[in-house]
Amino acid sequence: MALSTKRRRAATAVVSAALLIPLAAACSSSSSSGKDSGSDKTASPSGSSGSAPKAAQLTVLAASSLTDVFKAAGAAYEKEHPGTHVKFSFAGSQELAAQVKQGAPADALVTADTKTMDGLKADVNDSSIIAKNRLVIATGKGNPKKVEGLKNLSDTNLKVVLAAPEVPVGRYSKQVLDAQKITVKPVSQEPNVRAVLSKVELGEADAGIVYKTDAASAKGKVDTVDIPDAQNAVAKYPAATLKTSKNADAAAAFVKWLSTPEAQKILQDAGFQQP
Incomplete structure (x- = not known):
């Protein structure tokens, strides 16, 4: 009787132990699964949002004659491309070319002539014409000196100012005056068209x-x-990215955008002609 009782107790202990092993394993699995699940939940939001993209800060060197229209174009581009900021540096094309050759930190260049851009082939990528322009004679309000055309500019009693010959607008001016055999003695030669x-x-x-x-x-x-x-003479405006740009993709996107219908409308509303 005592032996039988001992055997029953032993059997019961064995069965209990056998039942506890899978239960412990299940609990362990559940605990482990819970940790993984929690880990996944933590990783998921991080993985889905990722790190915030770094805002592109573009510096664009542009001809002085683009001052007003590019401010409008830059605002439109930034609105269309949140996170990208476009900073412009305006000057005569020849001055911009000097800055590029000196290694000025910039991402893109837009000049008022192809000659200047062609002289920078070692520093820029392929360029594309984004706009054209033409020359006019600007006079004082009301045109008090009654200037009627190019021939009047040779009058020595008229104070005429031109851009320096190394500046695109100065070169275009010389081109049209020479073609008409008109000699002008300017009172000054300026570094850019805005001057x-x-x-x-x-x-x-x-x-x-x-x-x-x-x-x-x-x-x-x-x-x-x-x-x-x-x-007249037709001024062509080529745009290109700089080979030294640290924002190559963003710079290329901006230069490409300048040829889109939206950008072209802004340029043409300002009086520029189609490329």
């Missing part, structure tokens, strides 16, 4: 040759005398 416009606007010059778009930007402050197409 020419400013001289006329302030009354320091009676007339000056500028781009059509620049004269339009000073509407109400200067008058404009058109130059016939047959006597």
Whole structure:
């Protein structure tokens, strides 16, 4: 009887132990699964959101004649591309070229002529024409000197200001004057088109040759005398990314955007012609 009882107790202990082993394993598995699940939940939000993308800070070197229109274009681009900020540095194309050759930190370049851009082939990637422009004669408000055309600019009693010949607008001006065999002795030669416009606007010059778009930007402050197409020159504006850009993809996207319908509308509303 005692032996039988001992055997029953032993059997019961064995059965209990056998039942406890899978239960412990299940608990262990459940605990482990819970940890994994918790880990997944923690990783999932992090994985889905990822690290916030670094905002692209672009520096674009642009010809002075693009000052007003590019401010509008830059605002439109930033609105369309949240997180990207476009900073412009405006100057005469020849000055911009010097900055590029000196290694100025920038991402893209837009000049007012192809000659300047072609001289930077070692520093820029392939360029594309984004706009065109034409020349006009800017005079004082009301055109007090009664300037009618290019031939009047040879009058020695007229104070004429031109851009320096190494500046695109200065080179275009020389081109149209030479073609008409007109000799002009300017009272000054300025480093960019905006400086020419400013001289006329302030009354320091009676007339000056500028781009059509620049004269339009000073509407109400200067008058404009058109130059016939047959006597005019067409300015082409190429845009390219710099090979030293630290934001190559973002810079390329901006340059490409300049040829989109949205950007072209902004340029043409400002008086620029289609590429």
